[in-house]
Amino acid sequence: xxxxxxxxxxxxxxxxxxxxxxxxxxxxxxxxxxxxxxxxxxxxxxxxxxxxxxxxxxxxxxxxxxxxxxxxxxxxxxxxxxxxxxxxxxxxxxxxxxxxxxxxxxxxxxxxxxxxxxxxxxxxxxxxxxxxxxxxxxxxxxxxxxxxxxxxxxxxxxxxxxxxxxxxxxxxxxxxxxxxxxxxxxxxxxxxxxxxxxxxxxxxxxxxxxxxxxxxxxxxxxxxxxxxxxxxxxxxxxxxxxxxxxxxxxxxxxxxxxxxxxxxxxxxxxxxxxxxxxxxxxxxxxxxxxxxxxxxxxxxxxxxxxxxxxxxxxxxxxxxxxxxxxxxxxxxxxxxxxxxxxxxxxxxxxxxxxxxxxxxxxxxxxxxxxxxxxxxxxxxxxxxxxxxxxxxxxxxxxxxxxxxxxxxxxxxxxxxxxxxxxxxxxxxxx
Numbered sequence: 001x002x003x004x005x006x007x008x009x010x011x012x013x014x015x016x017x018x019x020x021x022x023x024x025x026x027x028x029x030x031x032x033x034x035x036x037x038x039x040x041x042x043x044x045x046x047x048x049x050x051x052x053x054x055x056x057x058x059x060x061x062x063x064x065x066x067x068x069x070x071x072x073x074x075x076x077x078x079x080x081x082x083x084x085x086x087x088x089x090x091x092x093x094x095x096x097x098x099x100x101x102x103x104x105x106x107x108x109x110x111x112x113x114x115x116x117x118x119x120x121x122x123x124x125x126x127x128x129x130x131x132x133x134x135x136x137x138x139x140x141x142x143x144x145x146x147x148x149x150x151x152x153x154x155x156x157x158x159x160x161x162x163x164x165x166x167x168x169x170x171x172x173x174x175x176x177x178x179x180x181x182x183x184x185x186x187x188x189x190x191x192x193x194x195x196x197x198x199x200x201x202x203x204x205x206x207x208x209x210x211x212x213x214x215x216x217x218x219x220x221x222x223x224x225x226x227x228x229x230x231x232x233x234x235x236x237x238x239x240x241x242x243x244x245x246x247x248x249x250x251x252x253x254x255x256x257x258x259x260x261x262x263x264x265x266x267x268x269x270x271x272x273x274x275x276x277x278x279x280x281x282x283x284x285x286x287x288x289x290x291x292x293x294x295x296x297x298x299x300x301x302x303x304x305x306x307x308x309x310x311x312x313x314x315x316x317x318x319x320x321x322x323x324x325x326x327x328x329x330x331x332x333x334x335x336x337x338x339x340x341x342x343x344x345x346x347x348x349x350x351x352x353x354x355x356x357x358x359x360x361x362x363x364x365x366x367x368x369x370x371x372x373x374x375x376x377x378x379x380x381x382x383x384x385x386x387x388x389x390x391x392x393x394x395x396x397x398x399x400x401x402x403x404x405x406x407x408x409x410x411x412x413x414x415x416x417x418x419x420x421x422x423x424x425x426x427x428x429x430x
Contacts, residue, residue, distance in 0.1 A: 010284060014144035021208060022145055023135040025088070025129070026152045027201040031244020032092055032125060033153040035195030037160015037272075038187060039099060041265045042168070042251050046184040050106040054251065058372025061247045063112040063363030067098075068126075069358050075127040076354025083210050084132035089199040103188035119361070125198070127357050131349045134341045135210065143291065143338045150334035151276040158272040164191065165265015184261075220348050228352055230401035231340055234394050237355035241390035242365030244371045244383040246350045246409055249322070252380050257315045271326040278331035281404030290407055291339040292399065295332035299395040302328035302389050310384030312413020314396075329391070336398075343405055 018026075044057050052060075060155075077086045098118030102111055129149070137145050167187035172178045232363065245252075253259040286294040305325035312318040344352055370381050 002016070010146075011144055011280060014141040014283075015148065017138070017141040018145055018148070019136045019268070021085075021205055022133055024204055025132060025136075026148060028088065028198040029129070029149065029152045030090065030156040031201070032095065032195050032198035033156035034160040034163070035099060035191040035193070035198075035293060037157040037162075038164035038191030038194065040157070040189055041164035041250060041261060041268060042184050043102070044247070045261055046103075046188060046397060048251070049105070049181045049184060052106070053372075054248075054375050055372040056108065057251075058112055058247075058368050058375075060115050061243075062365040062369040063367060064119035064122070065361040067121075068123040068161075068361035070116075070128060071120040071123035072354045072358030072361070075357070076126045076350040078352075079128040079131060079350045084135065084162070084211065084289075085129045085205050085208055087124050087128035088132065088291075090130065091121045092198035092202075093196060094118070094121030095151055096127060096192050096194075096198075097121070099192035099195050100189065103185055103192055112369040118153040119400065121195075123357055123361070127350065127353045130337055130341060130353050131393075134346075134349060135173070139342070142342075143286065145334070146280050146334040147283050148231075150330075150337075151279045154276040154330070158269040158276070158393040160191065160194070161265045161268035161272065161410065163187070163265075165262045168261055178190050189357045191207055195306060210220070211426070220345050224345055224348060227343060227402075228355060230347065230398060231344075231352055232359050234336075234353045234398040235392035236359040236363045237390050237397075238363070238398045239360030240367045241387040241394070242360075243364035243367030244374075244387045244390075247305075247368055248380075248383070250377060251323035251375070252309075253318075255315075256380055257318065259315075260284075271323045272324050274327040275330045278327045279334055282331050282335055284334050291335040292405070292407065295335040295339065296395050296399045298328045298332040298335075299391060303392060306384055306388045306391070310381040310388075327344070339402075339407065342407065343402070344350070 003136065007257075012382035025399070043060075047060065048054070053306040055239075075087060080091075095118055098114045098116075098121055098251050101114035102118065105111060105114070130146075133145055133149055134142070134196075139325065140259075164187055164363065167190065171183040208239050249268075250264050253264050282294060282298075289297075302325045305321040305328070309318055312321060341349055367386075374383055
């Protein structure tokens with residue numbers, strides 16, 4: 001049997017162990033990231049079509065990042081005390097509301113305020129997600145669940161990118177003479193409703209018992225608490241690197257290569273497919289080489305493609321580099337998430353998620369703010385080189401901090417009946 005067939009069989013067997021709570025969460029994740037996929041293709045184009053400068057686009061992106069920074073610590077507190085599921089639902093609702101406000105107004109202060117609200121919603125959803133999935137899984141299937149968690153977001157992005165790229169053209173075909181601005185706005189409204197609808201699958205989990213780790217777990221040791229620093233440093237460096245280039249990739253293809261929104265949407269969609277395949281394959285590779293080494297190697301392999309994007313003037317090469325950069329860099333994410341959740345005790349998981357989210361988005365907000373001005377002054381290349389340097393530092397420092405750490409340090413998690421599979425819908429207890 002081939003390695004691919006073995007990997008698929010292993011993933012299939014693990015997927016059968018996913019709890020009902022985890023499966024419904026994956027549905028919510030798909031809806032939320034479909035909305036984000038639409039916005040990632042169109043929102044910057046919408047603002048520029050309305051006459052906004054690239055510097056303002058950077059400020060709007062930074063406002064979303066600042067919303068996530070401000071909400072990060074409260075989100076962790078809510079997830080521990082109010083419940084992961086409720087925090088997820090609140091996050092989806094706020095995220096959709098913020099998107100809707102941004103779609104209906106181009107007034108500078110309202111766009112910035114709505115971006116801030118969107119950031120708060122994203123913080124609530126993202127911070128509660130990883131501890132929620134950890135609570136409702138066992139070590140047997142957790143790495144595969146985290147890969148599916150990541151892949152579902154990517155596949156939703158594929159769908160959202162494709163819809164976001166096609167809807168403006170479809171709207172203009174249905175309504176002759178319709179401006180690009182109105183066509184973009186119509187598509188963004190669809191994206192906003194998709195994001196808000198992510199709260200619906202979680203309603204089916206009403207009454208789900210959730211452990212309150214902050215109150216039930218023993219206090220972490222000094223050694224365990226000390227692990228938060230290198231984890232948080234990694235998040236800050238990756239966030240700062242991402243903020244330089246990721247929010248502006250659509251403008252990169254539009255400005256450097258004169259690509260249309262439909263082309264950009266197709267490039268984004270194919271990148272997501274590449275990354276989803278890599279993420280689903282990663283557990284089989286990590287099983288042989290370890291989560292840490294596999295994730296760090298993937299991050300390092302992404303760097304040549306990132307540098308290529310900065311200096312490339314031929315569209316086919318730039319698109320190929322874009323796809324491979326996304327595949328290697330993003331495929332490391334579920335492995336790192338699973339690794340971090342396993343090396344931390346239950347009482348530190350939501351705290352770490354909050355801290356990482358806050359620092360990642362602080363780095364994102366700061367670098368995105370400067371990136372808009374850098375783009376206007378120096379062009380597209382310099383931000384890519386800055387990102388490559390930050391990613392390199394992040395990968396090396398994280399590996400050095402954890403290279404001697406065992407890959408499974410699982411304490412009893414206090415799994416709910418859903419997660420233990422005693423209702424016949426999830427994982428059996430180890």
